[in-house]
Amino acid sequence: MNQDTSPQALREAIRRGDFTGNTSGYSAGFVQCNLTILPADWASDFLRFCQANPKPCPLVGMSTSPGDTALPPLGSIDIRTDVPSYRVFRDGEFTEEVNDITALWRDDLVVFALGCSFSFEEALLADGLDVRNVSEGVNVPMYRTNIECTPAGPFKGNMVVSMRPFKAADAIRAVQICTRFPSVHGAPIHLGDPGLIGIEDINQPDYGDPVTLADDELPVFWACGVTPQVALEAAKPPFAITHSPGHMLVTDLRNSQLAVL
Amino acid sequence: MNQDTSPQALREAIRRGDFTGNTSGYSAGFVQCNLTILPADWASDFLRFCQANPKPCPLVGMSTSPGDTALPPLGSIDIRTDVPSYRVFRDGEFTEEVNDITALWRDDLVVFALGCSFSFEEALLADGLDVRNVSEGVNVPMYRTNIECTPAGPFKGNMVVSMRPFKAADAIRAVQICTRFPSVHGAPIHLGDPGLIGIEDINQPDYGDPVTLADDELPVFWACGVTPQVALEAAKPPFAITHSPGHMLVTDLRNSQLAVL
16 A cells, blocks of 8 residues: 555555555545535535535535445445544544444435545645645644634534645745645635734644744645534534544545646 | 727827827726837847746737837737837936837837736736725835846846735735736735845835735735836847836737636
8 A cells, every 4th residue: 555556446455444544645646535424414504514615615525315325426435434544423522433334324324525635735746845744744734713614504613724834936836726626625715924814823733733834934824624523513413424534535536637727 | 088998099099199198097908018129139138038037028929020010919000109108218228208209210120018917907906806006096016126037148137026915815816816817927926025035125115106005914026017127227228118107008909818717
């Protein structure tokens, strides 16, 4: 298993229980997705939340009817077994982490696959930019902001952002590159002064790890896929399943296929 | 004469001597150009300078052979009479301002029409952005930077930039909008700390007027069409003609036709 492993082979290893780790860096060039699974009577509000907040919650695919375990446009997937690690939430509280949700599956569950920053980071790296969390080998720093998402039913909350530092010219280039990928968070939503979006201390991320920010660099902020998780915690559905952080659904879709231009 | 005047009618009025003013705001939607006219034995170095520095010197059109007074792709133009005000330079020194260069015309002159920020400002305004120099009714502030242009023969010098302040989200939008218009300076070349590109005091522009920069705004910098004028002053050709600042060549080309996407 490495960057050259096909998504199909990687999912088969995951399905067999032979791979349970972080998927970052595996099956390079292919789209990895955030996962949210909800009962049908919560799904339409969550779908509206995604549609109203496409930058933090870019919907790449969803199951066609409740109980479906397949996601045909994203590959030959059994969603019960093909993600290396899942988190189960009951009444909005995280209760357990598992490598297989076959035993938990229900006929009313609806699957949402949301775009992930790995796709645009690959495009930034391919352009020669230094993606700090990658070059420093840590998780990207993420922050709660004061930017309110548009609520939908019980789903609501402030946007969570990820941050990558760049010199100004590279920040401008990053805007250009990421604009091509609206379904994986798209262009940054802020750059410069963190205080303007409610971040008090850039060195104290709410999730992930701090990274070096040089004097001649700007912090550049992207809407982050942790946002739907915050909305999920606010909504407190009786039952929900997500991927474990960094343990993504690896699809057959190529990152380049998400480019709008 | 107003924003609805066609470029043809405006040029006819200029040709007759009935219009000698600033062209800003006239013939809305149509490309206005910076003008540089040089003797043929200086033209190829200047052309190389433009090609090596496309952001400050975006070539929109040039005459097909020395002595030609027409620029067919840009409209039915007689370059000797169709610009409201010209500046004449001898040995790199500004010597006179005239409304007609028929008497100065020579068989060896080559005409260069370079893109101008009016085109992208129109696109920014159309998107609802506040272009500060427009809303404050002043000339855009311009600054000499420490960014060296790639020299070509005697043409050389540091890039001049124009500055427009925006909140971060609008700055990101401005990058997206201007990226579509590479032939009118394209995306900004810098944003944030002016000191990083050698600007000591943002309130003391080297050309144009200062504009208000709020605490929650970033200064955003574009490569500027004054740069070729600086290169001209450095090269000191024995004879050269440019437009007078703000008195542009108004063409039949629509701004939208310059969009690459």
